[in-house]
Amino acid sequence: MGRIPCCEKDNVKRGQWTPEEDNKLLSYITQHGTRNWRLIPKNAGLQRCGKSCRLRWTNYLRPDLKHGEFTDAEEQTIIKLHSVVGNRWSVIAAQLPGRTDNDVKNHWNTKLKKKLSGMGIDPVTHKSFSHLMAEIATTLAPPQVAHLAEAALGCFKDEMLHLLTKKRPTDFPSPAVPDMPLGASAGMAMAMGAGPCFAAPPQAADDTIERIKMGLSRAIMSEPAAAPAADKPWPQPSDMADMYAAFNPVHATEFRYEGAASGYVLGGGDGDQGTSMWSHHSMYSGSSGTEGGRPPVLQERGNDSVGSSGGDDEADDSNKGGSDMSGLFGSDCVLWDLPDDLTNHIV
DNA sequence: AACGAGGACAACCGCCCTATG
DNA sequence: TCATAGGGCGGTTGTCCTCGT
Numbered sequence: 001m002g003r004i005p006c007c008e009k010d011n012v013k014r015g016q017w018t019p020e021e022d023n024k025l026l027s028y029i030t031q032h033g034t035r036n037w038r039l040i041p042k043n044a045g046l047q048r049c050g051k052s053c054r055l056r057w058t059n060y061l062r063p064d065l066k067h068g069e070f071t072d073a074e075e076q077t078i079i080k081l082h083s084v085v086g087n088r089w090s091v092i093a094a095q096l097p098g099r100t101d102n103d104v105k106n107h108w109n110t111k112l113k114k115k116l117s118g119m120g121i122d123p124v125t126h127k128s129f130s131h132l133m134a135e136i137a138t139t140l141a142p143p144q145v146a147h148l149a150e151a152a153l154g155c156f157k158d159e160m161l162h163l164l165t166k167k168r169p170t171d172f173p174s175p176a177v178p179d180m181p182l183g184a185s186a187g188m189a190m191a192m193g194a195g196p197c198f199a200a201p202p203q204a205a206d207d208t209i210e211r212i213k214m215g216l217s218r219a220i221m222s223e224p225a226a227a228p229a230a231d232k233p234w235p236q237p238s239d240m241a242d243m244y245a246a247f248n249p250v251h252a253t254e255f256r257y258e259g260a261a262s263g264y265v266l267g268g269g270d271g272d273q274g275t276s277m278w279s280h281h282s283m284y285s286g287s288s289g290t291e292g293g294r295p296p297v298l299q300e301r302g303n304d305s306v307g308s309s310g311g312d313d314e315a316d317d318s319n320k321g322g323s324d325m326s327g328l329f330g331s332d333c334v335l336w337d338l339p340d341d342l343t344n345h346i347v
Numbered sequence: 348a349a350c351g352a353g354g355a356c357a358a359c360c361g362c363c364c365t366a367t368g
Numbered sequence: 369t370c371a372t373a374g375g376g377c378g379g380t381t382g383t384c385c386t387c388g389t
Contacts, residue, residue, distance in 0.1 A: 016357075016383080038374075054375075055358070090377060101377070106356055109379095 013047045017056055021046055025053055026061050059102045066098035070107050078104055079112060083126040 028044035034057065037050035046053065059065075070078075074096055081092040089101035089108075096104065116123040120130070 014359075036374095051375080052358080058376095059357075087378065102357075105378075110355055 012041075012049045012052070014052070017060075021048070022056070022061060025056060029057060029061075059100050062100075064098055065100065070099075070111075074099070075107075075112060078108060079116070079126075082108065082112075082123075 024044045024046055025040070028040060032040075032043070034040070034054070037054045039050075040046075041048045041050055041053050044053075048056075077095060078092055081095060085091050087105075089105045093099050093101040093104045113123040116126070120128050122129055
């Protein structure tokens with residue numbers, strides 16, 4: 001026989017906690033601690049399951065919790081850690097004092113995912129949509145690529161429509177894009193803003209979707225800059241800079257290649273978002289400058305050794321066993337470089 | 348002023364691993 | 369050794385609030 005059940009489900013209350021219940025739980029735990037959750041509701045005079053009490057305590061009542069807005073630094077940390085560990089919210093929350101895994105998860109799902117998508121970055125892989133497409137396209141025969149384009153548009157359609165119909169022009173200032181240029185993928189288009197269509201009526205949005213469709217198909221099928229050569233699986237610095245400059249001349253100066261140790265810096269797509277990190281720093285870094293054709297990763301500025309001197313092993317070791325990851329990132333990092341096995345765990 | 352849509356967040360659900368009897 | 373509950377965790381849902389129409 002095992003343990004006795006923690007509670008009888010028929011006799012427990014569910015739903016929102018009342019202030020009285022909070023007080024009971026808080027005062028009991030203050031006096032007796034949290035040693036046995038099964039006994040806590042009974043001894044505290046609560047008609048709640050022990051599991052519910054534990055959640056209420058860990059997510060809301062704990063005195064060391066922060067309840068305010070997430071700071072830019074916290075958001076930055078979440079994104080960085082998410083690029084490494086994925087949806088392991090408890091691991092991420094452990095690096096943010098006063099934040100719970102539930103907090104982090106909710107913030108990610110409600111804010112950060114949309115921010116990244118809005119910048120043309122896949123929030124799952126932390127790669128730009130354009131590179132995801134290029135990466136996949138290199139593995140397919142040409143006849144399959146058209147299908148890929150169609151399928152990708154299905155995947156990204158919701159995000160696109162959100163951008164095209166909800167975002168005001170001031171959110172993503174961008175010069176007019178008269179037509180989808182060859183060599184520019186849909187992801188790149190999104191990363192740069194799809195021109196004057198953000199506040200467009202539904203018909204215009206549909207037109208833009210069609211243009212992106214066409215551009216994506218043409219780009220993947222015919223343009224080496226977007227679909228890297230086999231021996232250079234990722235666009236080279238000059239390719240990326242040229243593509244960006246051709247697409248968005250106003251912000252082209254913000255795209256720069258910082259050398260093998262630092263990777264690309266791509267900025268400007270969200271210029272009016274003002275005070276947050278999003279307006280000043282790169283959100284995406286291309287990659288071929290580091291270690292000859294590795295996939296694009298977010299990279300850390302001012303910590304060149306991470307990306308350029310066999311940092312894979314170091315970072316890998318530092319994560320094996322799930323030990324303290326606080327040393328992985330510098331306090332003022334802007335770009336990140338993480339080993340392939342950590343950053344490419346999805347694709 | 349009323350209504351609906353969307354966002355934010357608290358809470359629950361269900362799975363998995365560990366601890367216990 | 370095995371069965372079962374506890375606890376942890378990620379995913380999902382429900383509810384409340386705000387904002388736009």
